[in-house]
Amino acid sequence: MEVRIALAQLAPHLGDLDANLALVNNRLAEAVAAGADLAVFPELALTGYLLQDLVPDVAMRADDPRLLAIGADAPGVFVAVGFVEETRARRFCNSVALLRGGRIIGLHRKVYLPTYGLFDEGRFTRAGHQIRATEVGDPLHKVGLSVCEDFWHPFLPMLQVQDGALLLINVAAGPARAPGSAAGLAAIGSWHKMQETYALLGTVAIAFCNRVGNEEGLTFWGGSRLLGPDGSVLAEAPLYEEALVMGVLETDDLRMQRYSLPLVGDERLELVRREVDRIVAERAGLPLPPDLDLDAESAALPGPELDRELDREVERA
Template identity: 30%
Template sequence: MKIRLAQINPIVGDIEYNSKLIKNTIKSSEKFDILVFPELALTGYPPQDLLFDNKFIKEVEKSLVDIKKCVKHQAVILGLPAYESNSLMNSAVVMQHGKVVGCHSKVLLPTYDVFDETRYFTSSDKISPIKVFINNKEVSLGIQICEDLWDESYSTKITKTLIDKGAEMIVNISASPYRKKILDKRLVLCRDKCKDLKYYFIYCNIVGGQDELVFDGRSFILDNHGDIKAFGSSFKEDMVDFDSSHSKSLNDPLSYIDESEELFNALSLGLSDYFKKSGFEKAVIGLSGGIDSAITAAIAVDAIGKDNVVGVSMPSSFSSDHSKSDAKILADNLGIRFETIPINELYEKVLSNMESFFKDTPRGLAEENLQARIRGNILMSISNKIGALVLNTGNKTELALGYCTMYGD
């Protein structure tokens, strides 16, 4: 049995692009018996209020007709929104020989953290395996969608129900965002549920950045002993291939994960995809010589390339020589364009024009914030002029505490 997990990076709302990506993958995967795509692969995840647009849903339906024509002998599992009895469902269609041979719609709809699926979808009450033919042999697939796997706090146990009804293989299609140590949780959960299977537990996760969400991929296939038979790349598209005729167990990926590197790669992918999917190429960053702007610049270079990053130092009379030289050294080390725009004259000019409020008063927070706002204006002006996005260099503590200068850098 040959299985391929298509760990793809779709664009939310771009059905034409996603459909082309899916069709090309199907055509290039004809030697595989089973081909699996992630949750809502056709629309991208999360499509949010696009789902309220009837034209959008009709475009999905039209694309599915074209996709079906590409499917030959292999069983193809694809995530998309679909109507069932006038209710919109988060669904997975199973296709074979140019036809839809079965459909599973998501039973457990998450409404916590970043998820709000009950706003868009209706929960399904149908849980049954879907039969396909692999090498002229009938195989019963238990299809589930993301949260259907995480059923500990729900009364309905999707995996157990599917196995009790005869599922020989579980296929979970997901759009599971990256969190620290999330891979450990996924593997523990799937290993606990694969013991009673005849064949494999398949987990196919989406990959890519979508606004504030980052999806890490890392799709995998487990045998019924919980051993890893195939494992996908982290934070990038991948075709995860498995052939049961000459398979061997892989080393546990948890043993070689560096958390700092993992977090850096997540941030880099999130930034890279934000630029690509928004149609931007260049970034401008205010370089202070401090650690926050240094890390931001390093991530930007990794995400979009050094030729697309501009670093701007904006020293005032309060800036130390050390901070100015550190900013220049950082830019040289990263190989990015570096410009220095002193703000002292601008700062003094603005202060002199506000003498009626500032004269004969002690210098304090207002003067400090004025420097940040001047720098913010400079960065936004450069952004407008060269068509670049300004990258914020604030850190997580500042964000959590609301510590920032409004309209500043």
């Protein structure tokens, strides 16, 4: 079955909610007219990126009628769009909403807020605490929403895959560095490597929508892409320019990829959980979980006592 996915690579107006609502609604109308089943807009598409203390001025509740109205007149179409969310507890988050038919059916709050180098997000927005896949019904079953930097932490997309996502949607505002140089291309190349690796190892499709345009001295690079579950590129937008690109995801390909490369089904979450619990306990100084000898062969391997003995021998030498 074909799913038509539109990537709306646009340049939001910094701090101008009304202008951006108009921009998003116009692009969405184009995508719907072109037959999109899902339209993806960039990170903070409704607000712009370098907001600093404008954050409270442009924040919206997740039930804000202006947000819910996006795509309300195209009932069959999913829309993913980034905005500044003000929670009921008055937390300000960099969020992405998944909308359909005037309702919000999924919400992800950016978990990893880059606060290093040229980024200062942790100063102005608060981190999300949840990593889930969102139920969307057949044929995609579930999708995993994330925002830009979230993708640089591989546990997040892989958890969403284990939670049932057949499609990962990453919305981004990636600034260009050293344009055209080896270093600049390497920055974009790193994104490509990462996406292709996640698609391959997660046997999952990826819709990546990165913004373009300019804020202060930053230029955002665009290059939005749709990847198939084997890491192949199904659609790609140009660098630096506004564009609306459409790609077709064939879910039969996804089905056969999951059959021939059953990595997701073979995952050993109970092992992962046990080792994660142990590492967390060690770091936090909490009581360690029982050290069960679950693998008989481990007796033949050097244990901690032997390691220490070897260390002492090396020191003596």
